[in-house]
Amino acid sequence: MIFVTLLHGLTPKTGILLMNVLSIFKIIVLLFVVISGWVVLSGKTRVADPYVNFRNAFAGSSTSSNDYATATFKVLYAYSGWSNVNYVMNNVRDPVRTLKIAGPLGLGICSVLYVLANEEIDASGVTVAALFFKNVFGPVAERALSVCVALSALGAVITVVSRCMMWRCMAQK
Numbered sequence: 001m002i003f004v005t006l007l008h009g010l011t012p013k014t015g016i017l018l019m020n021v022l023s024i025f026k027i028i029v030l031l032f033v034v035i036s037g038w039v040v041l042s043g044k045t046r047v048a049d050p051y052v053n054f055r056n057a058f059a060g061s062s063t064s065s066n067d068y069a070t071a072t073f074k075v076l077y078a079y080s081g082w083s084n085v086n087y088v089m090n091n092v093r094d095p096v097r098t099l100k101i102a103g104p105l106g107l108g109i110c111s112v113l114y115v116l117a118n119e120e121i122d123a124s125g126v127t128v129a130a131l132f133f134k135n136v137f138g139p140v141a142e143r144a145l146s147v148c149v150a151l152s153a154l155g156a157v158i159t160v161v162s163r164c165m166m167w168r169c170m171a172q173k
Contacts, residue, residue, distance in 0.1 A: 016162070
């Protein structure tokens with residue numbers, strides 16, 4: 001937090017640049033996971049049975065509406081970052097036009113990428129991405145994923161701190 005605050009406080013342009021680079025990095029990693037999934041389905045990897053997830057896909061699924069409601073809230077929380085756009089709209093040139101284009105485009109791209117990246121979580125206790133990386137690329141890639149997750153979290157923190165600092169500056173005007 002100290003690093004991010006100093007980054008935005010002392011060099012705000014560098015903070016914005018880093019925020020944009022990390023956003024692009026997230027999209028590239030997500031595209032990599034989606035394309036890797038397609039390669040696995042083609043059968044050209046070391047995954048023994050790439051179609052196992054498609055056989056009896058709903059076997060063992062819950063019949064409790066509570067589980068589905070909880071899952072829905074978790075999905076909504078995962079997409080909640082898009083509300084951050086509203087905090088900065090007064091700093092954007094032609095905000096109505098920008099939001100009409102960027103909102104559906106950004107939400108659509110993000111939704112498609114996340115849906116395509118969805119994989120089954122076995123009873124392994126690890127995240128979906130870690131399980132995917134381990135199964136497709138091996139244990140070294142699973143450990144390398146933690147770097148990707150850390151960079152993604154840093155990008156989120158940079159974005160939130162940037163927003164808070166902007167609100168503080170606007171309140172002082």
